[in-house]
Amino acid sequence: DAKTTQPTSMDCAEGRAANLPCNHSTISGNEYVYWYRQIHSQGPQYIIHGLKNNETNEMASLIITEDRKSSTLILPHATLRDTAVYYCIVSHMDSNYQLIWGAGTKLIIKP
Amino acid sequence: DVKVTQSSRYLVKRTGEKVFLECVQDMDHENMFWYRQDPGLGLRLIYFSYDVKMKEKGDIPEGYSVSREKKERFSLILESASTNQTSMYLCASSFQGETYEQYFGPGTRLTVT
Numbered sequence: 001d002a003k004t005t006q007p008t009s010m011d012c013a014e015g016r017a018a019n020l021p022c023n024h025s026t027i028s029g030n031e032y033v034y035w036y037r038q039i040h041s042q043g044p045q046y047i048i049h050g051l052k053n054n055e056t057n058e059m060a061s062l063i064i065t066e067d068r069k070s071s072t073l074i075l076p077h078a079t080l081r082d083t084a085v086y087y088c089i090v091s092h093m094d095s096n097y098q099l100i101w102g103a104g105t106k107l108i109i110k111p
Numbered sequence: 112d113v114k115v116t117q118s119s120r121y122l123v124k125r126t127g128e129k130v131f132l133e134c135v136q137d138m139d140h141e142n143m144f145w146y147r148q149d150p151g152l153g154l155r156l157i158y159f160s161y162d163v164k165m166k167e168k169g170d171i172p173e174g175y176s177v178s179r180e181k182k183e184r185f186s187l188i189l190e191s192a193s194t195n196q197t198s199m200y201l202c203a204s205s206f207q208g209e210t211y212e213q214y215f216g217p218g219t220r221l222t223v224t
Contacts, residue, residue, distance in 0.1 A: 032211065034211050041217075041218075042215075042217060042218070043115070043201050043202075043203070043215025043216050043217055043218055044154070044201070044203075044213075044215050045215070046211070046212045046213065046214070049211055049212075091210075098156055098159075098169070098170075098210075099156075099211070099213070101153040101154040101155075102153060103151070103153055104153070
Protein backbone atom coordinates (compact mmCIF):
# COMPACT_ATOMS: atom_id res chain seq x y z
CA ASP A 1 0.00 0.00 0.00
CA ALA A 2 1.05 3.55 -0.69
CA LYS A 3 2.46 5.35 2.33
CA THR A 4 1.05 8.71 1.29
CA THR A 5 -2.28 10.52 1.37
CA GLN A 6 -3.17 13.11 -1.25
CA PRO A 7 -6.36 14.95 -2.12
CA THR A 8 -8.23 13.35 -4.98
CA SER A 9 -8.45 16.54 -7.01
CA MET A 10 -7.61 20.22 -7.00
CA ASP A 11 -8.19 23.27 -9.19
CA CYS A 12 -5.85 26.17 -9.77
CA ALA A 13 -6.11 29.30 -11.90
CA GLU A 14 -3.64 29.68 -14.74
CA GLY A 15 -0.69 31.87 -13.74
CA ARG A 16 -1.16 31.21 -10.03
CA ALA A 17 0.98 28.99 -7.84
CA ALA A 18 -0.35 25.46 -7.51
CA ASN A 19 0.29 23.96 -4.08
CA LEU A 20 -0.18 20.20 -3.88
CA PRO A 21 -0.14 18.69 -0.37
CA CYS A 22 0.95 15.21 0.62
CA ASN A 23 0.78 13.50 4.00
CA HIS A 24 3.30 10.83 4.87
CA SER A 25 3.06 10.52 8.63
CA THR A 26 4.80 7.12 8.80
CA ILE A 27 7.87 8.14 6.83
CA SER A 28 11.10 6.74 8.24
CA GLY A 29 14.37 8.57 8.65
CA ASN A 30 16.03 7.38 5.46
CA GLU A 31 13.03 7.55 3.16
CA TYR A 32 12.80 10.18 0.48
CA VAL A 33 9.78 11.98 -0.92
CA TYR A 34 9.43 11.80 -4.70
CA TRP A 35 7.00 13.56 -6.98
CA TYR A 36 5.93 12.48 -10.43
CA ARG A 37 3.18 13.67 -12.71
CA GLN A 38 1.25 12.01 -15.50
CA ILE A 39 -0.26 14.07 -18.24
CA HIS A 40 -3.20 12.45 -19.98
CA SER A 41 -2.18 9.68 -22.43
CA GLN A 42 1.48 9.91 -21.47
CA GLY A 43 3.78 7.98 -19.15
CA PRO A 44 4.63 9.46 -15.74
CA GLN A 45 7.35 12.11 -15.56
CA TYR A 46 9.75 12.58 -12.66
CA ILE A 47 9.54 16.07 -11.12
CA ILE A 48 11.61 16.34 -7.96
CA HIS A 49 12.65 14.56 -4.77
CA GLY A 50 13.89 15.46 -1.30
CA LEU A 51 14.90 14.06 2.07
CA LYS A 52 14.47 16.86 4.60
CA ASN A 53 15.64 20.08 3.03
CA ASN A 54 13.51 22.10 0.67
CA GLU A 55 14.39 21.53 -2.96
CA THR A 56 13.89 23.52 -6.14
CA ASN A 57 14.49 22.78 -9.79
CA GLU A 58 13.31 24.18 -13.09
CA MET A 59 9.94 22.49 -12.78
CA ALA A 60 8.90 22.90 -9.15
CA SER A 61 9.73 23.41 -5.50
CA LEU A 62 9.36 20.83 -2.76
CA ILE A 63 8.71 21.96 0.79
CA ILE A 64 9.06 19.28 3.49
CA THR A 65 7.91 20.03 7.03
CA GLU A 66 10.44 19.85 9.81
CA ASP A 67 8.91 16.67 11.23
CA ARG A 68 8.85 15.27 7.66
CA LYS A 69 5.28 14.07 8.06
CA SER A 70 4.01 16.12 5.17
CA SER A 71 5.22 17.97 2.11
CA THR A 72 3.98 20.37 -0.54
CA LEU A 73 4.84 20.46 -4.21
CA ILE A 74 4.69 23.99 -5.60
CA LEU A 75 4.32 24.83 -9.27
CA PRO A 76 5.09 28.56 -9.13
CA HIS A 77 3.21 29.75 -12.24
CA ALA A 78 0.82 27.07 -13.36
CA THR A 79 -0.03 26.76 -17.04
CA LEU A 80 -2.71 24.73 -18.79
CA ARG A 81 -0.02 22.16 -19.67
CA ASP A 82 0.42 21.44 -15.96
CA THR A 83 -2.99 19.77 -15.87
CA ALA A 84 -2.10 16.21 -14.83
CA VAL A 85 -2.25 13.64 -12.08
CA TYR A 86 0.48 14.31 -9.50
CA TYR A 87 1.89 11.43 -7.49
CA CYS A 88 3.67 11.76 -4.15
CA ILE A 89 5.76 8.69 -3.34
CA VAL A 90 7.77 7.82 -0.26
CA SER A 91 10.57 5.30 -0.62
CA HIS A 92 14.15 4.46 0.15
CA MET A 93 16.44 5.70 -2.59
CA ASP A 94 17.33 2.17 -3.64
CA SER A 95 14.28 0.44 -2.23
CA ASN A 96 14.55 -2.88 -4.04
CA TYR A 97 13.83 -0.95 -7.20
CA GLN A 98 10.23 -0.40 -6.19
CA LEU A 99 8.22 2.77 -6.08
CA ILE A 100 4.78 2.29 -4.55
CA TRP A 101 2.28 4.42 -6.45
CA GLY A 102 -0.91 5.77 -4.91
CA ALA A 103 -3.88 7.34 -6.66
CA GLY A 104 -2.37 10.81 -6.86
CA THR A 105 -4.03 14.22 -7.13
CA LYS A 106 -5.78 15.29 -10.31
CA LEU A 107 -4.73 18.91 -10.78
CA ILE A 108 -6.83 20.94 -13.19
CA ILE A 109 -5.49 24.30 -14.29
CA LYS A 110 -8.31 26.63 -15.33
CA PRO A 111 -7.92 29.56 -17.74
CA ASP B 112 16.81 13.68 -24.00
CA VAL B 113 16.15 10.24 -22.63
CA LYS B 114 13.90 8.30 -24.87
CA VAL B 115 11.91 5.22 -23.96
CA THR B 116 9.89 3.82 -26.80
CA GLN B 117 7.26 1.11 -26.83
CA SER B 118 6.42 -0.94 -29.86
CA SER B 119 2.72 -0.06 -30.07
CA ARG B 120 0.40 2.59 -28.63
CA TYR B 121 -2.68 0.44 -29.12
CA LEU B 122 -2.99 -3.32 -29.45
CA VAL B 123 -6.00 -5.62 -29.72
CA LYS B 124 -5.52 -9.34 -29.15
CA ARG B 125 -7.74 -12.35 -28.68
CA THR B 126 -7.99 -14.51 -25.59
CA GLY B 127 -5.33 -17.21 -25.62
CA GLU B 128 -2.95 -15.41 -27.96
CA LYS B 129 0.70 -14.96 -27.06
CA VAL B 130 1.47 -11.23 -26.86
CA PHE B 131 4.83 -9.48 -26.99
CA LEU B 132 5.28 -5.91 -25.79
CA GLU B 133 8.63 -4.39 -26.62
CA CYS B 134 10.43 -1.53 -24.90
CA VAL B 135 13.66 0.17 -25.97
CA GLN B 136 15.64 2.85 -24.16
CA ASP B 137 18.54 4.86 -25.51
CA MET B 138 20.23 6.11 -22.32
CA ASP B 139 22.30 3.07 -21.43
CA HIS B 140 20.21 2.56 -18.29
CA GLU B 141 20.85 -0.57 -16.26
CA ASN B 142 17.34 -0.83 -14.81
CA MET B 143 14.19 -1.44 -16.78
CA PHE B 144 10.64 -1.90 -15.52
CA TRP B 145 7.23 -3.04 -16.69
CA TYR B 146 4.10 -1.68 -15.01
CA ARG B 147 0.43 -1.94 -15.67
CA GLN B 148 -1.98 0.88 -14.89
CA ASP B 149 -5.64 0.36 -14.20
CA PRO B 150 -8.28 2.87 -13.06
CA GLY B 151 -8.46 3.00 -9.27
CA LEU B 152 -5.43 0.75 -8.84
CA GLY B 153 -2.62 3.04 -9.91
CA LEU B 154 0.66 1.76 -11.31
CA ARG B 155 1.62 -1.76 -10.29
CA LEU B 156 5.01 -3.29 -10.95
CA ILE B 157 4.98 -6.50 -12.98
CA TYR B 158 8.70 -7.20 -13.44
CA PHE B 159 11.96 -5.34 -13.41
CA SER B 160 15.45 -6.05 -14.66
CA TYR B 161 18.68 -4.63 -13.27
CA ASP B 162 21.00 -6.12 -15.88
CA VAL B 163 21.01 -8.12 -19.08
CA LYS B 164 19.42 -11.54 -18.54
CA MET B 165 18.54 -10.59 -14.93
CA LYS B 166 14.96 -10.16 -13.77
CA GLU B 167 13.00 -9.84 -10.58
CA LYS B 168 9.29 -10.26 -9.96
CA GLY B 169 7.28 -7.25 -8.97
CA ASP B 170 3.92 -7.21 -7.27
CA ILE B 171 1.84 -8.88 -9.99
CA PRO B 172 3.98 -11.22 -12.13
CA GLU B 173 1.37 -13.93 -12.60
CA GLY B 174 0.52 -14.49 -16.24
CA TYR B 175 3.54 -12.56 -17.47
CA SER B 176 7.15 -13.25 -18.32
CA VAL B 177 9.98 -11.00 -19.45
CA SER B 178 13.09 -11.14 -21.54
CA ARG B 179 16.18 -8.95 -21.54
CA GLU B 180 18.76 -10.15 -24.02
CA LYS B 181 20.25 -6.70 -24.68
CA LYS B 182 20.75 -3.80 -22.31
CA GLU B 183 18.52 -1.43 -24.25
CA ARG B 184 15.58 -3.78 -24.78
CA PHE B 185 13.09 -5.25 -22.30
CA SER B 186 10.20 -7.37 -23.49
CA LEU B 187 7.01 -8.26 -21.67
CA ILE B 188 5.33 -11.49 -22.73
CA LEU B 189 1.77 -12.54 -22.06
CA GLU B 190 1.95 -16.28 -22.57
CA SER B 191 -1.80 -16.73 -23.04
CA ALA B 192 -3.66 -13.44 -23.00
CA SER B 193 -6.81 -13.18 -20.91
CA THR B 194 -9.45 -10.47 -20.69
CA ASN B 195 -8.25 -9.45 -17.21
CA GLN B 196 -4.95 -8.42 -18.80
CA THR B 197 -6.68 -5.63 -20.67
CA SER B 198 -4.80 -2.61 -19.37
CA MET B 199 -2.33 0.18 -20.04
CA TYR B 200 1.23 -1.17 -19.98
CA LEU B 201 4.06 1.21 -19.17
CA CYS B 202 7.77 0.60 -19.55
CA ALA B 203 10.37 2.60 -17.65
CA SER B 204 14.13 2.73 -17.24
CA SER B 205 16.62 4.24 -14.81
CA PHE B 206 20.26 4.27 -13.87
CA GLN B 207 21.33 1.74 -11.28
CA GLY B 208 21.08 3.35 -7.84
CA GLU B 209 18.73 6.03 -9.20
CA THR B 210 15.52 4.04 -9.14
CA TYR B 211 13.68 7.13 -7.98
CA GLU B 212 14.18 8.84 -11.35
CA GLN B 213 12.49 6.55 -13.79
CA TYR B 214 11.89 7.53 -17.40
CA PHE B 215 8.67 6.22 -18.84
CA GLY B 216 7.56 5.35 -22.31
CA PRO B 217 4.20 6.51 -23.71
CA GLY B 218 2.44 3.26 -22.83
CA THR B 219 0.65 0.52 -24.75
CA ARG B 220 -3.11 0.25 -24.39
CA LEU B 221 -3.78 -3.49 -24.70
CA THR B 222 -7.28 -4.81 -25.19
CA VAL B 223 -7.88 -8.55 -24.97
CA THR B 224 -11.20 -9.69 -26.42
